[in-house]
Amino acid sequence: MKVTINDVAKLAGVSMKTVSRVINKEPSVRKKTYDLVMEAVKELNYQPNIAARNLAGTSSFAVALVYDNPNAYYVIDMQNGVLSRCKDEGFELVIHPCSSTDDQMQDEFKTMIQRSRLAGLVLTPPLSEQQNIIKMLDEMNMPYVRLLSGREEQNEGKSNCILVNDFAAAYEITEHLIKHGHKNIAFVLGDKEHKSTTERLAGYQQALTDNNISFNQSLIFEGHYSFESGVNGAKHLLANNNKLGVTAILGGNDEVAAGALFAARLMNIEIPAQLSISGFEDSPFSRQTWPKLTTAHQANNVISEHAARLLFSKARSSRKQEKDIITNFTPSIVVRESTGPAPV
Amino acid sequence: MKVTINDVAKLAGVSMKTVSRVINKEPSVRKKTYDLVMEAVKELNYQPNIAARNLAGTSSFAVALVYDNPNAYYVIDMQNGVLSRCKDEGFELVIHPCSSTDDQMQDEFKTMIQRSRLAGLVLTPPLSEQQNIIKMLDEMNMPYVRLLSGREEQNEGKSNCILVNDFAAAYEITEHLIKHGHKNIAFVLGDKEHKSTTERLAGYQQALTDNNISFNQSLIFEGHYSFESGVNGAKHLLANNNKLGVTAILGGNDEVAAGALFAARLMNIEIPAQLSISGFEDSPFSRQTWPKLTTAHQANNVISEHAARLLFSKARSSRKQEKDIITNFTPSIVVRESTGPAPV
DNA sequence: TAGCCAATTGACAGCGTTGTCATTTTAACT
DNA sequence: AGTTAAAATGACAACGCTGTCAATTGGCTA
Missing domain, CATH: 1.10.260.40 (lambda repressor-like DNA-binding domains)
Structure with a gap:
């Protein structure tokens, strides 16, 4: 046997x-x-026998995926991406959900690493942005790959990162709307602690600037990455019979956009005839609304697969210090039914 | 170190x-x-050191969670439940997403088991219902726990199962609606291959019978476990200015219910004033609609934690053949804003 | 053909733990 | 105190593989 x-x-x-x-x-x-x-x-x-290989060998055959993200779709995509690579390479995947706000988190994290004898880790936001974590891993001399929101040209002191260019994504979506005649484009932001929020805002602003549209702070709603926040944001922005004259709303992500969409419906606003709405990430969410959401496709499973590949190559060639690798992913806009020409 | x-x-x-x-x-x-x-x-x-323990010991310290389910929320809940138990007991979790329709699936599955030297597996629907899988595991003498939709009293030839009583859940929801004066209660079913679908339908029918309401086949829409199916189902059932006089719709699960809700909104039907809608499972979905969905709470993380516990106890005492354990979970109704009295 | 170096292969120890079984200690009796 | 069985502990091999380093092989030159 x-x-x-x-x-x-x-x-x-x-x-x-x-x-x-x-x-x-x-x-x-x-x-x-x-x-x-x-x-x-x-x-x-x-x-x-994996156990025997791990025990006998100097390097191990397990990597961990660490996340603190309430978005189930995101997590599943990440898992599947890393997993598919693991299968090909004969690695095991250890999943490690955690709460970045928990005090004990770091200790628990460390314990997990020691127990599992990992070849490396894949860190997702917002943990990938946390300096204490990075520092700890460096001290332990543990290979890792970080997924971050950011632009290639900004890479300062970062290493082994996968950058998702949310700036460009927001720029592209905003420009798409501008080309359709929109001028009063509102934005329901996600959590401000997330780098993706500031990046998306920056991209939006840049697109406005490049098209000679002045930035209007009152069109910005500081919210969270949630459906409810989208509802509240849209309600706020469209208040008083749309006093602000908003013709388009960017949702911080698809959930937010779905919330905004719903709020608009409640106010009997036709989408996209009277109002365009778009999201980010292209999660299944964006296809479960009606009309379906225009969004920026972000292939999380591809991204995570790439992260795993990077990690494996790093783990294998541990002696020669590889050059700090940065890979850049730019989401591409997916135009669906929730956006259209600005009403006249 | x-x-x-x-x-x-x-x-x-x-x-x-x-x-x-x-x-x-x-x-x-x-x-x-x-x-x-x-x-x-x-x-x-x-x-x-887990690797050493696995290698030296007669039993291993890893269990696998096997699933073939597109519902990300469901999967995450399952993972987290099993994982929390694993942490407590010092076990590792191997996640194994797969496609039950794939031909190679079974081989791949077997390979995974052989590689990982598992202490046991947790099987979720619909894999838990697949006889070839069960047979294979029995032949390999590999401990497993199955999550199934079903009723305790029906337990024939089943062993080591966790039953989710979808029958009772549907019964309770239907009765809730009946008590609120609803008589023409429609049902948008999920995939008919899933046991949960037939169980929920049976519970619905029993509640009707017990309350002297005759079953009307035209109030049943055979759909799928998806948002879109909910939209289509509701459109169909409410067609021709609600010729059928439907005052309530059961969605096969929360996604379906959310779809129905959306369709109703599109038709300018007030929820719950003119139409009550409910779902099943109490996924985050049911709180991301507006109004929030009445649904049957199914604590998947608790269920999966229980499954893990059962598996551990089974794996440990492998010599003495434990009695075939069946545990029963009955979802409990959560009344939110999407259901109310029948319109007069 | 001998000689030599590099490429290829093999022998053996050891990774960190647990199973087996022998040994020691304890407690409970005469 | 002496005996005995039971409980507690320890010595050591073994789990299946890889790292180290030595042995062998093959190809090439002289």
């Missing part, structure tokens, strides 16, 4: 170590030997 | 094996010795 590396070695007529070399894709194995071993592996349907 | 069981043993002045006994909460360790060891453990901040 249980097939060990020794069984394979015997069948192939080589030593255990050679089988090990083949399994681990080490160089300096003759092609002929390689084939011989692989044949035996297939014949016996040999499955390497 | 790295603290082993040997370090603890030396500090405590006992053998490694005794430390091992303490760590594993084995009996036959004197209280005094126990305290001594625990003190040393704390002083050194000793963390047992």
Whole structure:
């Protein structure tokens, strides 16, 4: 029942170590030997024992995904992306949800790392922005990859980051609206603690500036990344029979946009005839509203898969200090039914 | 940096094996010795090495959660529930999303099991209903716990199941509506392949029967567990200026209900004044609609935690064949703003 | 053909824990 | 105090693999 590396070695007529070399894709194995071993592996349907590999080897075969995010869609995408890479590379995935506001979090985090003997970690926002965490990992000499909201050109002192260019996404969406004749474009922001919020706001402002539209603070609603916040924000912005003359609303993310959409409906405002609404992230949420949301597609599963790939390469070549790698992802706008020409 | 069981043993002045006994909460360790060891453990901040435990021990310290469910909220709840138990018990969690329709699924599944050397698995619907999977696990003699939709009294040939009583939930919601004067209660069903769908329908029918309301097939819309299906279902049921005289709609789950809600709004139907709507599951979804949905609360994180607990106890006492344990969870109705008295 | 270096392969110890079984200690009896 | 069984503890091998380093092989030059 249980097939060990020794069984394979015997069948192939080589030593255990050679089988090990083949399994681990080490160089300096003759092609002929390689084939011989692989044949035996297939014949016996040999499955390497992860525990033994972790124990014996100097490096481990597990990575952790750390998150503190209430958005289930986001988390699932992240997991699936990392997981698909893990499968290919024979790694295990340890998921570690946590609360960044919890005092004990850091200790617990450390415990988890020590227990699991990780090859590395993937950090998602907002944890990826937390300096104490980064510092701890550096001290432990533990490889990690961070997912951050940011622009490539701003990369100062950052290393091993995957940047999501929320600035560009917001710019593009705003420009899309401007091209459709919108001038009074409101924005229901997400949590201000999140870098993505400030980046999206900045992109929005830049687009206005580049199109000679002056920024109007009263069109900005400081909210949260939630449906309710979208409802409240839209209600506020459209108050008094739309005194402000808002013709478009950017939602901080899709949930916020969905909330805004709902509030507008309650006020008997036609979407997109009377009001355009857009979100960010292209979560399933944006397809569960009606009309469907124009949003900025952010391929979280692709991004997380990339993060995992980066982490693996980093973990493997731990001796030669790789250059600090930065990868840039720019969401692309997806135009659906919730945006249209500005009403005349 | 790295603290082993040997370090603890030396500090405590006992053998490694005794430390091992303490760590594993084995009996036959004197209280005094126990305290001594625990003190040393704390002083050194000793963390047992999972890989070594898995390798050396006869049983392993990892369980898998297997799912094939597009509902992100559901999956996250399941994960968190199992995970919290894992943390307490020092187990690792391996997550295994898969596609039950995929041909290769079963092979891949088997590979995963062999690689990970699991203590057991938690199976969620619809995989938990698939006989080929169950059979395979039985043949492999691999412990598992199944989450199923069903009623305790129906338990035939089932073992180690956690039953969610969707029948009772539907009954309760239907009765709630009947008590509020509703007679023409429509139902937008979920996927008919899911046991939960037939169970919910049966509960609905029983409640009608018990209250002398005849079942009307035209009030049933066979849909899917999706927002869009809810929209379509409601449109269909309320067509022709509500020819059928529907005063309430049950959504197959919260997503479906949210869709129905949206469709109703589009038709300028006031909720709940003119139409009551309810869902199932009490996912965050039900709080992201407006008005918030009346639904049947199903504590998935509690359920999954319970499943994990059951699995651990099963995995530990593998020799004595425990009696086939069945646990029953009955969702409880949560009345929010989407239901009210029937219009007169 | 011998000689030499690099490429390839193998022998063996050891990773940190637990299972087995032997040994010691304790408690409970004569 | 002496005996005995039970409880508590310890010594040591083993889990399945990889790192180290030594041994072997092959290819090439002289």
